Amino acid sequence: MIIYKSKEEIELMRESAQIVSRTLGVVAKEIKPGVTPLYLDKLAEDYIRSQGAEPGFLGMYDFPNTLCMSKNEVVVHGYPDNEPLREGDTISVDCGALKNGYYGDHAFTFAVGEVKPEVKKLLDVTLESLYLGIEQMRAGNRLEDIGWAIQQHAEAHGYGVVRDLVGHGIGKTMHEDPQVPNYGRRGRGKKLQEGLVLAIEPMINMGTHRVAYLKDGWTIVSGDRKHSAHFEHDVAIVDGKPDVLSTFDYVYEALGLPAEDFKVPLTR
Template sequence: MIKLKTPEEIELMRESALVVSRTLGMLASEIKPGVTALYLDKLAEDFIREQGAEPGFLGMYDFPNTLNMSPNAQVVHGIPNAEPLKEGDIISVDCGALKNGYYGDHAYTFPVGEIAEETKKLLKVTKESLYLGIAQFKAGNRVGDVAYAIQNYCESHGYGVVRELVGHGLGKKLHEGPEMPNYGKRGRGKQFKEGLVVAIEPMINMGTRRIKQLKDGWTILTADGQPSAHFEHNVAIVNGKPELLSTYQYIYEALGIESDEEDQFHQKKLVL
């Protein structure tokens, strides 16, 4: 069910999203060779609670942890474990938080030390496709406009766009309508209206778009064992235009990266 949000609700949702943004920023400087996903998961749980929020994923659908941590060929929904990260790995960190009755939910794929050039390109293109999709998230457009922008860009680079997993509406529930696939045709699907809040999240594979699931019932992998990248933002339609509620600026601050990629999606100055 699609539930449009009032301006007041959108500001509460921004608070929830920024809990996640700050958490990902805190983790950014901790992700390095030798560190385990379980260690990072505990850091994240404590940090979310310190911000007056609750971990959004912990216990939901019986998920056992605070973070979805999906390294290398894992696409999404990886369960944190005690295996140390290695130089050259990548890891998608998907985090959720519940504050003031609303969810924040977004993700970033981190390099672990130095990674291969072809993997750097996969991360770069996937993140760029996210912003191309966000640019199409405006009043009057449709789900297919966002989906096509992401699919067309990623497939033009020879990558596989996962079909079985999609973005979603966001609010008092973690998953609301509409579904936000990363593939589709322009002009098709639900029409966007003022006050809609969604999570847009391209999941892009270096090789085949096909996936498989581990017996743990959670972890999704690429069918060919090649790497997968995942980036996700929370976005609202405000004054007919896309307004980012989440930010990667905490990550960039921690890693010493300068970027203006988000500027066009903030109608008022973001205060970190």
């Protein structure tokens, strides 16, 4: 069952989403060769708690950490360890926070130092696909319009769109209906309505769309072990249009990059 939110609830969700956004900014300042994911995980937990919120992932489904941290060929659900980051790595940082009874859920894939041009292109195209999907989140459109836009863009560049993992509704629980595939047919699926809030999160592989599940019970990797990228925003339909509740501005500020160079304009 889809739970539609009032404008007052959406503002509470914006607060949770922005805590996650600021947490990603805190982490972004420290991502460099030699830093361990566990160090970044502790930074994130401390910051979230300092904001009067609770880490959204810690303990959920028995997950042991605040951040999902997925390096290189890991698609999602990697957990932080003590292996230092290396020059040329990529790392997806996925974070959740709970405040005022509502969750925020937000992810960004970082380059560690300088990465190969083909890896940089994967990150760029995946980020572009996120915003193209968001543009389809308008009252009267259909659910699969979102995945259709993501799929068309990613596959045009020769990438694999992960099928096994999807975005989702979000609210008082982290994972609500509906599921939001990153592929689909235009004009198919449930009609989008005012008050819908989704976590839209394209997971795009450099090679095959297939994935493999490691024996640790969490880590999911690309089937051919090529790089994967993952970006995520929380988005609500407000006055019929997409309203992005989270932001990457804190990440870009931490990295010393002009945020406007990375945005696709959206009408609030």
